[in-house]
Amino acid sequence: MTHKIVAYKMLPPDVEAYLREHAEVLNVDPRDEATFIEALKEANGAIGASIRITPAMIEGAKNLKALSTISVGFDQFDVEDLTRRGIILTHTPDVLTESTADTVFALILASARRVVELAEWVKQGNWNASIGEAQFGVDVQGKTLGIVGLGRIGGAVARRAALGFRMNVLYTNRSPNEQAEKEYGAKRVELDELLAQSDFVCLQVPLTPETHGLIGANELKKMKRSAILINASRGPTVDEAALIEALKNGTIRGAGLDVFEQEPLPADSPLLAMNNVVALPHIGSATHETRHAMARNAAENLVGALDGTLTQNIVNREVLKR
Ligand code: 8YV
DSSP, X not given: OOEEEEEOSOOOHHHHHHHHHHEEEEEOXXXXXXXHHHHHHHOSEEEEOSSOXXXXXXXXXXXXXXXXXXXXXOTTBOHHHHHHHTOEEEOOOSTTHHHHHHHHHHHHHHHHHTHHHHHHHHHTTOOOSOOOGGGXXXXXXXXXXXXXXXXXXXXXXXXXXXXXXXXXXXXXXXXXXXXXXXXXXXXXXXHHHHHHHOSEXXXXXXXXXXXXXXXXXXXXXXXXXXXXXXXXXXXXXXXXXXXXXXXXXXXXXXXXXXXXXXXXXXTTOXXXXXXXXXXXXSOTTXXXXXXXXXXXXXXXXXXHHHHTOOXXXXXXXXXXXX
């Protein structure tokens, strides 16, 4: 029997063609929630990203066997509920690691050297004489980078920092990362020590109940006044109101942010009025090459999950044991 798949995000033409070789594909705009829920009722699988899929939305989806998210993060799903229902959830780690680490480094450099602020300053016609201290930034090379969560992306950030910029790398993680310790000299410490020692604090954790609000007013106070916070993980890992206060009061020097509590970031967010903030529109993995690789990876994951041949990229392996 041919599989029925709902695609709730635009896919590159070759990826869509690949799916059509293996399944009947129905393209649905998930903003039309009623149509999306109806389509899921008939589907064996679904592929897409960027919207929350709640238990209520799949309540009537009795034939649904697999969901494939075109992302590494899976905080848009209730994984326990999917496992109870016997639905496999797949994601796309690995293919986006390097471009996301590049985004993190872009934020580090842009924040430290005030790249965005000063480029704007030039465009506004302010460069009328040699620049002076008012335009100076701070060094990146040789400084201490604290990585909160040293998984795949954190590891790729650590490599850039240690080998490219000769930075000292501190990290927190549930378990030691031996490769990062050996190859990049990374040192595992408690969060409090990381916050106190680091010139750049970089969040690389997934969003879970444990990491929600991980960095709040207390943690920001523990950072150096000269430190910069970098977040390209998920907005809610940081208490945004507390961050805004800390940036206003000079509790920390600045922030480089690719993610926010609410996305798109509301136009009236105080963050947008601050010179010491670099705000990006969640571009972590957003290159042509990487987004294509993610879509391809997600399509292969879905077909493999429906055929029963998939062995990797499965979030809830427990389903397979049932
Ligand atoms: C995008 C991401 O949000 O992979 C992730 O977890 O945050 C991003 O790559 C998006 O889901 C890509 O479609």
